Amino acid sequence: MDRPGRLLLLSELCVRNVAYDVALSRFLLTWKRRVSSPMYRPFRPSLSRSVPVSEIISVREEDEESGSRRKDDGSWKKIKDGDGTDCRKSFTVSYVERCRQHRWRCAEVTFTCTEGALCQTWVSSIREQLASISSRPRSLLVYINPYGGKRQAKHIFEQKVAPLFAQAGISTHVIVTDYANHARDHLRTDAEINKFDGVVCVGGDGMFSEIIHGLVWRTQIDCGVDPNCPDETLSPCSLRIGIIPAGSTDCICFATVGTNDPITSALHIIVGQSQSPSTAAHH
Ligand SMILES: Nc1ncnc2c1ncn2[C@@H]1O[C@H](COP(=O)(O)OP(=O)(O)OP(=O)(O)O)[C@@H](O)[C@H]1O
Structure with a gap:
């Protein structure tokens, strides 16, 4: 060996x-x-x-x-x-x-x-x-909230994050949201999630919440679990979520990476670093 x-x-x-x-x-x-x-x-x-x-x-x-x-x-x-x-x-x-x-x-x-x-x-x-590093993403689905924080999310992604992803050979499918819950609804139904190694949220905590709700819902539907039934055991979601901070407070990003800095977050995503936070469901 x-x-x-x-x-x-x-x-x-x-x-x-x-x-x-x-x-x-x-x-x-x-x-x-x-x-x-x-x-x-x-x-x-x-x-x-x-x-x-x-x-x-x-x-x-x-x-x-x-x-x-x-x-x-x-x-x-x-x-x-x-x-x-x-x-x-x-x-x-x-x-x-x-x-x-x-x-x-x-x-x-x-x-x-x-x-x-x-x-x-x-x-x-x-x-x-x-x-040969299997934990690295090759293809990412990116949601940008253009109205989060100081309304800089699109600029932050284009100027600071996209060039690093391109350099690392990561392809992206970018969706700029048109309305609140656009990302959640897209993930629930339309997103071809099997094509991607992860979902990236460019925005704040509200945007992250949308994405986690959309992904958890979609995973249950794909696994034949009724997400509205409190007695069901939820299936774990295999897609990872990356956060590029572009909101007002960005608490979840700070709690996971230790700083609110788009370049730092992009590099964490590129090298495939991950954490498994516990998620609570309330029916
Ligand atoms: N295109 C859009 N138009 C209006 N609202 C949107 C749009 N896209 C997303 N949203 C909503 O905007 C809300 C706030 O966004 P986000 O969390 O990105 O920024 P923030 O509130 O400034 O940051 P934080 O949550 O960290 O304080 C989210 O709950 C999300 O549902």
Whole structure:
């Protein structure tokens, strides 16, 4: 059996022209400055860094020649320079960085390889590890309440959340609500919930309540349970709910993530973090 700590890759790569030993296992990506490097300077801080693979958001190939970011469609295409040699030798890993007061941010590190083939091996190995994490969502149903809080929900989603979901390869079906209980009613009847790995609520506590009511109801109907009968045992709902805070108080988001910050919540959703809160039913 494959041991979780077993090294999948170990190479000497450069970060900002300084040589590092870079190692990938199923759980960790580690880069450690080589002490024998001629560029080594003893007063530089942090010789070694590790990132759990579960907290890597994405990996993308870079075009070394232009230094510009290329459109990354998940496929590997060789870029040839004038001599016909492969010039794509760098890749960038985006990962979760924990900041003060439970905030999460997206940090990046770019590794440069001696050859394009080595770069390709690294990119595909990291992608393989990310693809094997079953708790990560690939497809999300998003409800936005444009009238919650300061009426910024749509802007928050488009500017802060959607780019992160796209970067992580998550597809979204977005519904901007037209009236109170629109999300609840849509989930009860019309939503094709089998197509999604989770439902995202962009709004406040009232919006979260709508979504949980809609999902609980729908789950009972799909399982043949009468949601109006107090003697019935309710079936558990398998879809997860993510909350992007965009309401006035956002208590549930704060209680689950520790802060009311849309980027932090988006990153929690991307890495597939979950909690199982108890839900009480009142008939
Ligand atoms: N398009 C809409 N028009 C009017 N009301 C809506 C619409 N979509 C949702 N709502 C309702 O707005 C109510 C309040 O929304 P939401 O919880 O998002 O914001 P909030 O009240 O400002 O935040 P909080 O509940 O955290 O204080 C919800 O109960 C929801 O049913």
